[in-house]
Amino acid sequence: MDLPDWRAAPPLRDIGCFVAVACNLSFSRAAVQLDMSQPAVSQAIARLERVLDVRLFERTSREVQLTPAGRTLLPHAEALLQQAAAFSAEASRLAGPRGKSIRFAYDPLVGTLAAQVARRLARNAPDAEVELRPAVWTEATAELNQGTAAVAIMSAPFPPGLATTARFHLPVTHLAVPAGGPLATASSVRLEQLTGHPVLLPRALWVQLPGRLRAALQSQVAAYDIDDLAGALDLVAAGRGLMPAPRLLTETVRRPDIGFPPLGDGDLGDLRMTYGLVWDRENASTQVMALVQTVQEALRRRNVA
CATH class of the missing domain: 1.10.10.10 (Winged helix-like DNA-binding domain superfamily/Winged helix DNA-binding domain)
Structure with missing residues (x-):
């Protein structure tokens, strides 16, 4: 060959x-x-x-x-x-067991993926015990740095000094607005329609927002470090701001006090938030590496993009 x-x-x-x-x-x-x-x-x-x-x-x-x-x-x-990480994960698996318990933190928005990974790992590596821990960005970062969580699925920006793999993107396609407000029934929302409204930005979106949009929205941004998206909907419903929302949030949250008009193409189109699997390569056990590989396999099957 x-x-x-x-x-x-x-x-x-x-x-x-x-x-x-x-x-x-x-x-x-x-x-x-x-x-x-x-x-x-x-x-x-x-x-x-x-x-x-x-x-x-x-x-x-x-x-x-x-x-x-x-x-x-x-x-x-x-x-x-991802292939290089899978190579390392398989090598670690073949090297033999180094521990059993894994605390697996995950952003609640991607809880379905975390549960799927835990089920698949239980089938493929029955000796690995997984403790699922829903944790928003600040909580997951603290637990990874303290070593209380071994692995986390979290949004960018990722904590420095840790390995990151299995990245995937959630398209930001809608705007969360108060129900009954002037934008709630809009067929689509464009940039100029946000004028005069405070804007709440998810942390993962702020770090990837194109410079032209960041400059255009700078004076209206009321918060740029939102990491609990479901909780932030309370602020939206209370009239504290509008929030760009990933499609996955609109598909999993149903609230009578929140509307989700779609974002228009062009100046507000093609927005996305990046997520990934974060872990400490230096202290990874065989079970952690098996979990890394399981996440990669789950994403390939789901074709998350």
């Missing part, structure tokens, strides 16, 4: 920097996430662009955007990192 010439491939570290910058649309935020210096991230991207002979990002003093080539290569880069 002819082997591919892996020697000509760029290092995984540089590919990981590309994915981090693409998900954050910021070199500085990517550096924090990767626990690297910003110059080191910039050098990795420049090195990768030289090796590939393509430009991956358009950079200005105000924003970073993917080029068409960068958008095309991003899913391949994400798949490559």
